[in-house]
Amino acid sequence: KQEVTQIPAALSVPEGENLVLNCSFTDSAIYNLQWFRQDPGKGLTSLLLIQSSQREQTSGRLNASLDKSSGRSTLYIAASQPGDSATYLCAVKRSQAQGGSEKLVFGKGTKLTVNP
Amino acid sequence: DTGVSQNPRHKITKRGQNVTFRCDPISEHNRLYWYRQTLGQGPEFLTYFQNEAQLEKSRLLSDRFSAERPKGSFSTLEIQRTEQGDSAMYLCASSLAMGAHWNEQYFGPGTRLTVT
Numbered sequence: 001k002q003e004v005t006q007i008p009a010a011l012s013v014p015e016g017e018n019l020v021l022n023c024s025f026t027d028s029a030i031y032n033l034q035w036f037r038q039d040p041g042k043g044l045t046s047l048l049l050i051q052s053s054q055r056e057q058t059s060g061r062l063n064a065s066l067d068k069s070s071g072r073s074t075l076y077i078a079a080s081q082p083g084d085s086a087t088y089l090c091a092v093k094r095s096q097a098q099g100g101s102e103k104l105v106f107g108k109g110t111k112l113t114v115n116p
Numbered sequence: 117d118t119g120v121s122q123n124p125r126h127k128i129t130k131r132g133q134n135v136t137f138r139c140d141p142i143s144e145h146n147r148l149y150w151y152r153q154t155l156g157q158g159p160e161f162l163t164y165f166q167n168e169a170q171l172e173k174s175r176l177l178s179d180r181f182s183a184e185r186p187k188g189s190f191s192t193l194e195i196q197r198t199e200q201g202d203s204a205m206y207l208c209a210s211s212l213a214m215g216a217h218w219n220e221q222y223f224g225p226g227t228r229l230t231v232t
Contacts, residue, residue, distance in 0.1 A: 004158070032219060043120075043207055044159070044223040089158055093219070101172050102147065104221060106158030 002027045004092060006107035013080055014115050021075040021110045023090035028071050034104065035064050035075050036089045044089065048075070052095065080114045087111045120224030122208050128230045129198055136194045137227045141210030148191050149209040149221060150183055152176065159207055165191060166213065198231045205229075 003026045013019050023033070032051050036044040048057045048064040050073070056065040063076040073090060091104035121140045129135050141148050146167050151159035162181070163173045167188040177183075180198075185191040195202055205228050209221040 034220065036223070041228070043122075043225040044209075046220060046222055049220045091158070102149070102164050103161035103172065103174070104149075104151075104159075106160070108156065108158050 002030075002092060002094060002105045004090060004105055004107035006088075006090060006110050008110060009108065010111040010113075012113040012115060015080060015082060017080050017114075018076070018078050019080055019112070021077070021088050021090075021112070023073040023075070023107055025071045025073075025092050025105075027094070028068050029095040030068060031093045031095045033064075033066055033073050033090060033092050035062075035073075036091065038087045038089060038109065040087075047088075077112075080112075082114045082116050085112055085114050120208055120210055120222055122206075122224040122227050124227060125225060126228050126230075128232065131198060131200060131231055133198055134194065134196045135198060135229065136192055137206055137208075137229075139191045139193070139208030139210075139224060141190070141208070142222055144212070145210035145222075146188065146213050147211045148185055149211075150191070150193050151207040151209065153205045153207055153226070154203075162193075195229075198229075200231045203229055203231045 005024045007022050034049045035047040038044050050057050050066045061078040066073045087109040089109040091106040123138045149164045150162040153159040162177050163183050165185040180196045183193045205226045207226045209223045211221045
């Protein structure tokens with residue numbers, strides 16, 4: 001059974017700092033990994049999707065990396081801003097070749113607070 | 117394209133009542149997913165449709181839960197005889213089965229259910 005862990009559970013940083021959020025998964029037979037942002041009481045906003053054959057994806061100040069063999073992904077946020085404050089979730093989709101399904105398996109998220 | 121929409125956004129009901137939620141996916145997205153999220157947890161998969169066919173159901177989807185997507189467009193999720201443990205945010209997502217951004221799941225704002 002796939003398990004996804006995100007460390008730390010919460011993180012508080014001053015504005016302007018670069019930061020890294022971590023995601024680990026127990027089963028390396030994944031099809032893709034997706035990072036989301038969730039504001040309080042709201043739905044999820046997709047940030048980046050990395051296919052299993054890729055090592056990283058970039059969008060603006062965000063960079064996500066994937067090391068499938070070690071079961072790890074990181075989300076790097078450059079020059080953090082107060083507007084980045086939210087919960088960040090990672091989710092993995094199992095490989096079809098391993099009898100995978102279409103469901104995403106989520107971690108519990110990292111709650112980020114960027115202080116002005 | 118207005119994104120995934122869900123109605124109602126909030127629902128308060130008494131234990132034992134039936135409730136129904138609606139999800140309208142991004143137009144032309146042929147895959148539709150339902151997830152449930154409780155406080156402090158990541159979303160958990162409930163079920164998924166490709167067009168009108170329900171292809172996968174989680175064991176979380178007890179016999180009190182039923183989902184439909186009759187014409188391959190919008191979907192409904194009904195909970196019969198609600199229990200306090202059903203209180204959660206119900207999230208809908210959609211994706212394309214092929215083409216650009218295929219497999220990337222886009223989420224709606226969710227329906228928050230409170231069972232009293």
